[in-house]
Amino acid sequence: MYKLLGRSTSGNVQKVLFMLEETGASYERQDYGRQFENTATAEYKALNPTSKVPTLVDGETVIWESNTILRYLAAKDAPTLNGSTPAEKTEVERWMDFLLAAVNPGYLAAFKGAKLTPEEQTAEYKEAVKDLAAQLKIIDGHLAGKSFFALGRLTIADIANAPILKRCIDFKIDRPSLPNLEAWVAAMASRAAFATATGAAAPKAA
Numbered sequence: 190m191y192k193l194l195g196r197s198t199s200g201n202v203q204k205v206l207f208m209l210e211e212t213g214a215s216y217e218r219q220d221y222g223r224q225f226e227n228t229a230t231a232e233y234k235a236l237n238p239t240s241k242v243p244t245l246v247d248g249e250t251v252i253w254e255s256n257t258i259l260r261y262l263a264a265k266d267a268p269t270l271n272g273s274t275p276a277e278k279t280e281v282e283r284w285m286d287f288l289l290a291a292v293n294p295g296y297l298a299a300f301k302g303a304k305l306t307p308e309e310q311t312a313e314y315k316e317a318v319k320d321l322a323a324q325l326k327i328i329d330g331h332l333a334g335k336s337f338f339a340l341g342r343l344t345i346a347d348i349a350n351a352p353i354l355k356r357c358i359d360f361k362i363d364r365p366s367l368p369n370l371e372a373w374v375a376a377m378a379s380r381a382a383f384a385t386a387t388g389a390a391a392p393k394a395a
């Protein structure tokens with residue numbers, strides 16, 4: 190039985206929940222982070238020195254960094270959720286790295302700035318949102334004619350990106366039309382595992 194430490198409202202915890210729900214793994218989640226004020230303790234830091242969530246405990250093995258957790262769970266429980274050859278793996282994992290390196294800075298800025306009035310928005314905030322829109326446009330172009338990020342099937346690239354990109358398209362920000370990305374988000378949101386992971390009801394099939 191896996192032990193997942195992290196509050197269910199965290200996008201990075203939701204990635205891991207989505208994965209665990211998709212594979213049907215046996216797990217329990219415990220509330221850690223933010224309002225629970227329990228990640229700065231020596232006990233938690235011994236597991237995860239960053240004091241962030243999520244942390245996954247699998248017996249003696251402790252893993253932090255949500256994308257690393259996804260790679261671990263795929264390798265252990267569901268190898269088809271990653272590529273099988275080194276080349277295939279790059280097709281999957283580049284989109285996980287792109288999420289962290291290219292999307293995340295603008296995502297965090299938009300997330301933190303969501304409650305700002307137009308007068309309160311700084312030039313730095315506007316620049317970050319503009320950059321986020323540019324990164325989302327790249328993803329939209331990649332997803333043209335595709336149902337999944339890579340290999341024509343569900344992989345950890347979709348699982349890592351879904352909770353965060355759903356939030357990105359829901360932000361009330363200035364952005365171009367992103368029809369391929371929106372269709373992909375709708376398809377991810379219709380999966381029971383995603384709905385359970387994010388606490389949202391899955392939209393009824395049309």
Ligand SMILES: N[C@@H](CCC(=O)N[C@@H](CS)C(=O)NCC(=O)O)C(=O)O
Binds near residue numbers: 200202221240243
């Ligand atoms: N790169 C890390 C980021 C982890 C992270 O920033 N987690 C946030 C929640 S999404 C956090 O721990 N925030 C502080 C808290 O909840 O106490 C990962 O992907 O696991």
